[in-house]
Amino acid sequence: MIELILALLLLNVVILTGISMEFGARRIFSATDLESLLMGELAPIASAITTDINRGIGTTSSLPYSTTNIGGCTNTLRIRTDADNDGQVSGGDVWVAYCRTTANNFRYYPNAASTSTYTTLSDRITQFTRTASNDWMTIVLAARVIPGSAINLTNPEVVINSSAQFRSASFQ
Numbered sequence: 413m414i415e416l417i418l419a420l421l422l423l424n425v426v427i428l429t430g431i432s433m434e435f436g437a438r439r440i441f442s443a444t445d446l447e448s449l450l451m452g453e454l455a456p457i458a459s460a461i462t463t464d465i466n467r468g469i470g471t472t473s474s475l476p477y478s479t480t481n482i483g484g485c486t487n488t489l490r491i492r493t494d495a496d497n498d499g500q501v502s503g504g505d506v507w508v509a510y511c512r513t514t515a516n517n518f519r520y521y522p523n524a525a526s527t528s529t530y531t532t533l534s535d536r537i538t539q540f541t542r543t544a545s546n547d548w549m550t551i552v553l554a555a556r557v558i559p560g561s562a563i564n565l566t567n568p569e570v571v572i573n574s575s576a577q578f579r580s581a582s583f584q
Contacts (some may be wrong), residue, residue, distance in 0.1 A: 452526060488509055491508050
């Protein structure tokens, strides 16, 4: 009888170990899926910002970017684009803008002069920083599935660091 009880206990230990491994693997795969979802959301945003930075036009006296905030935004990046294609800083240029709101929304303004027209690109952005040096700009974007909650396996955070050059800017 004792041998039968020990055999059943051992069998239960083996079964519970297998179930525990299965649940652990599912949690890891779930976290990886969530990270892939976030990366799929951040990659096109970073690509759009990089494209606009590459299109930025300016000079040392008239920079191709500005960090003046738009109403409701905590971090704003404005980029002067050569809308009239004359290759020079002129009145026909249009400022596009990207910004993060306090509600973790990330907005794109096709014309920063008209702040009522924008597209919300994401509602999961937890960080947006930009650093400029000469004709380069570095951006950092971070996103979480549930922005207001702590980072864990069910709420991972993905961070993208990117840099781009103002190709049309003259810093002479």
